[in-house]
Amino acid sequence: MASTNDLKNGMVLKLDGGKLWSVVEFQHVKPGKGPAFVRTKLKEVLTGKVVDKTFNAGVKVETANVDKRTMQYSYRDGDAFVFMDMDTYDQIPVSSAVVGDSAKYLLEGFEALVAQNDGAPLYVELPAAVELVIAETEPGLQGDRSTGGTKPATLETGAEIQVPLFVTTGEKVKVDTRDGSYLGRVK
Numbered sequence: 001m002a003s004t005n006d007l008k009n010g011m012v013l014k015l016d017g018g019k020l021w022s023v024v025e026f027q028h029v030k031p032g033k034g035p036a037f038v039r040t041k042l043k044e045v046l047t048g049k050v051v052d053k054t055f056n057a058g059v060k061v062e063t064a065n066v067d068k069r070t071m072q073y074s075y076r077d078g079d080a081f082v083f084m085d086m087d088t089y090d091q092i093p094v095s096s097a098v099v100g101d102s103a104k105y106l107l108e109g110f111e112a113l114v115a116q117n118d119g120a121p122l123y124v125e126l127p128a129a130v131e132l133v134i135a136e137t138e139p140g141l142q143g144d145r146s147t148g149g150t151k152p153a154t155l156e157t158g159a160e161i162q163v164p165l166f167v168t169t170g171e172k173v174k175v176d177t178r179d180g181s182y183l184g185r186v187k
Contacts, residue, residue, distance in 0.1 A: 013061050
């Protein structure tokens with residue numbers, strides 16, 4: 001248990017009958033009249049839904065113990081992605097529902113942050129950018145500007161992104177894992 005006066009960004013709270021909510025931002029407000037309160041923006045850990053919630057100052061809230069560790073993606077086993085803890089070498093299966101869109105940018109050997117609560121994986125967080133090889137793309141034609149100077153390209157993971165016309169098959173590119181955008185070529 002913690003007081004609303006102790007809230008910090010990234011802290012995970014257990015509210016609404018056991019749902020886990022991460023504190024995105026908070027603000028202590030002391031109006032000229034009336035009691036102080038804490039205005040927060042909370043993100044549900046499992047679904048990503050963001051809500052605004054106000055607490056009275058000093059109210060006790062239940063905190064959740066979330067263990068975040070850097071793990072290495074090993075292999076896919078049916079519907080599960082198997083990650084290895086770099087310290088203990090334990091292998092942890094994470095369902096594809098928990099991995100979500102991150103699966104589009106995962107290659108064997110990539111490191112990711114895996115968050116767990118009581119041994120159950122909550123989410124997988126990749127680095128902001130990863131380097132991947134272009135598996136296939138059409139040659140860009142000079143003067144073809146109907147698409148704003150971009151063309152579709154398939155990455156070695158199977159994900160499809162938009163790249164500039166000068167990028168060719170076999171090149172290594174940097175990709176933003178949050179929105180799948182092209183960030184540049186890697187030498």
